Structures are given as structure tokens and as C-alpha cells.
Amino acid sequence: MSDCIFCKIANGEIPSELVYENEYIAAFNDINPSAPVHILVIPKRHVESLNELEDKNLMAELLFGVKEVTKKLGIKDYRTVINTGKGAGQEVFHIHLHIISGRPLKWPPG
Numbered sequence: 001m002s003d004c005i006f007c008k009i010a011n012g013e014i015p016s017e018l019v020y021e022n023e024y025i026a027a028f029n030d031i032n033p034s035a036p037v038h039i040l041v042i043p044k045r046h047v048e049s050l051n052e053l054e055d056k057n058l059m060a061e062l063l064f065g066v067k068e069v070t071k072k073l074g075i076k077d078y079r080t081v082i083n084t085g086k087g088a089g090q091e092v093f094h095i096h097l098h099i100i101s102g103r104p105l106k107w108p109p110g
């Protein structure tokens with residue numbers, strides 16, 4: 001989508017600190033990290049949120065991306081979050097999985 005910031009990151013129009021990419025997905029550092037490690041995994045094609053994601057292969061690619069990133073960084077303790085919808089804190093309407101790590105993480109989150 002032409003006015004979507006994560007589409008622009010995926011196609012290189014906007015720079016990002018890329019951590020991992022393949023044909024389907026990209027992972028890059030969150031611009032406003034909430035922990036020492038805060039990475040976003042996105043599909044390269046535009047999908048608004050988990051509500052609009054129907055492609056099971058792409059669902060698998062996104063979770064695979066989380067594993068590729070954590071493997072690359074050598075981290076075993078991390079939180080994966082998908083905010084879906086405004087009421088749940090989604091601010092960018094191009095689906096993304098947060099990977100958060102590098103500090104103690106309580107559950108339930110504070």
C-alpha cells in the first residue's frame with residue numbers, strides 16, 4: 001500500500017535497521033524500543049492485521065521469521081506480541097510481530 005510506512009520499509013523506500021529478510025518477510029529494529037531487543041517481523045506484502053491475514057503459509061513464514069531472528073541473535077528468552085486493532089494498541093496497520101527481549105519480562109505484562 002503506497003502510504004503504508006511498513007510497506008515502504010519492506011521495499012527499501014524508508015531505511016531501517018534490517019535484522020533478517022527472505023522472499024516473504026523482513027525483520028528490523030523497532031524505532032522506539034521498549035527493551036534492549038525490540039524487533040518487528042513483517043510480511044513484505046501489505047496485510048492490515050491478523051484479522052485480514054488468511055494465508056496460512058504467510059502465517060507460518062511470520063512465525064518462522066521469529067525463530068530465524070532469535071536464532072541469529074542467540075536469544076532463548078523473549079516475548080512475541082501481535083497487537084490487533086486500535087483497542088489492543090495497534091498503531092501501524094501492516095501486521096507485525098514484536099520480538100521483545102534483553103530484560104526481565106513479567107507476566108502478566110505491567
Ligand code: AMP
Pocket residue numbers: 005014016029030031032033040082083089090091092093
Ligand atoms: P503497534 O503498536 O503494535 O502497531 O506497534 C508499532 C510499532 O512500530 C511501535 O513499536 C513503533 O515504535 C514501531 N515503528 C513505527 N514506525 C517505525 C519505523 N519507521 N521503524 C521502526 N519501527 C517503527
Ligand code: ZN
Pocket residue numbers: 001004005006007008045046047093094
Ligand atoms: Zn503495508
